Amino acid sequence: MxxxxxxxxxxxxxxxxxxxxxxxxxxxxxxxxxxxxxxxxxxxxxxxxxxxxxxxxxxxxxxxxxxxxxxxxxxxxxxxxxxxxxxxxxQDARPVGAGDTAVFPVVADDAEPHHGAHPEDGDRRLPPGVIYGRRIATERITRRADRPAPLLRLRRAAMAGGNPMATGGRDARTIFLNNRRETMALALLVVAGLLVPFRLPTLAIFPIPAIVWAAAALTLLACQGWSFSDRLIGLTVPVLAYAVGGVLLGAARSEGGTVQAFMVSFHNVSGVLFILGTAAAVSWLAFRLLDPPHGENGNNRR
Structure with missing residues (x-):
């Protein structure tokens, strides 16, 4: 709290x-x-x-x-x-009213060039070294703007929920630290998906990935950082991908039409579909945690 x-x-x-x-x-x-x-x-x-x-x-x-x-x-x-x-x-001044629009002066980095001056050189009164340095800097900035920086969209998504002016320069790391239960739920979902390819022994009759997913489900239901619909999406997408996608794709890939052939095909594809569904659920929940819907506040998410 x-x-x-x-x-x-x-x-x-x-x-x-x-x-x-x-x-x-x-x-x-x-x-x-x-x-x-x-x-x-x-x-x-x-x-x-x-x-x-x-x-x-x-x-x-x-x-x-x-x-x-x-x-x-x-x-x-x-x-x-x-x-x-x-x-x-x-004598001519009057107080600023509620309907007035404040106009702030335009902040300009450099003075306007004189009449007849070359636009790249700016003000001719500047020293030649400053003019040359400004020209080189402009060319470099232009070249950088032409090619996007690597992982630019990923960095923007990670910073979507962290305004550096409002959080003192903190970013997505602070958001996850302030939502430890939500972060734990995401980590358990990721672990459940990563354990699927390994042949691990079962506990009683339950596979270990299913037990980890159940722990993730209980943690996710106790979280306050998402709405109920988001939590429902995070829980059902991996299960639907495993069950519905496994049945449909297993039936399409089974040869001979026998139950045994279907079970073999279902076992081959259902694990991969569960991993894909878990990745989609984790991505959605992480996005909602970093960038919650507009207008959603603590009153309707507690």
């Missing part, structure tokens, strides 16, 4: 940080989520009750409302700073 309460806070701050993209500058966004995290912890008062923490989070409002208020606050602060710098502008 302690881990669940902490996870609720991290998920809320992460959603607010996502809503701030495109509306706040990076340094403003980082400062805001840090102050918001401190405010939630202050209102939480050290409580580890997930229900109470969820009620505290609900009192702060939606991420969109929080970002709207922060944008208006920054706009008012910017207007006050301009008035302090230019007292003559106070």
């Amino acid at each position: 302690i881990e669940r309460a902490d996870q609720l806070v991290l998920e809320f701050v992460s959603r607010v940080a996502d809503a701030a993209h495109g509306r706040l500058r990076p340094e403003q966004r980082l400062d805001f989520v840090q102050r918001l995290r401190a405010g939630v912890e202050r209102e939480r008062g050290g409580s580890e009750d997930a229900r109470y923490v969820a009620k505290v989070i609900a009192g702060f409002g939606t991420p969109a409302d929080l970002i709207d208020r922060e944008v208006r606050r920054l706009a008012a602060a910017q207007q006050a700073a301009q008035q302090a710098a230019d007292p003559a502008s106070r």
Whole structure:
């Protein structure tokens, strides 16, 4: 329950940080989520009750409302700073209203090139060494953008659930550490699939992979990090692949139409199908843990 309460806070701050993209500058966004995290912890008062923490989070409002208020606050602060710098502008100034849209200045890395200057050289007032270095850097960045980095999609999937601004730079490793029971269930499913190709002795009448899968099923049913439908998918996909897929493919591959031929064919293909079904179930559950459905919070997943 302690881990669940902490996870609720991290998920809320992460959603607010996502809503701030495109509306706040990076340094403003980082400062805001840090102050918001401190405010939630202050209102939480050290409580580890997930229900109470969820009620505290609900009192702060939606991420969109929080970002709207922060944008208006920054706009008012910017207007006050301009008035302090230019007292003559106070006569025409008016306070920032709730319906006003704050416009932040465009942040440019370099000055615009002078009229007649070559676009690659930028400002001619820069030293020749800086111009040459900028040209080389632009060419390298362009070449890197043309060829995608290896395992780019896999890294993006692993980081889908970990916003580095909301979690202090932590990534998928932290998500799995904060969901130890879910991680244990995934590990048991993987072990059950990996044990299938080995000829292991049975315990009573039960194969060892089936016993490991049963332990994974009990652990999975006790998890709080997935919805019931996701847990049901994780449990049924390997079994359906083993039973239904094994029967269909075994019947298609059996020769002679005898029961003995069918059982031999079923035994040959069902293990492989169980491994494939387990891999699909583990992939789905890991994806749901890293990137839970939008709008799903701790209240409907406890």
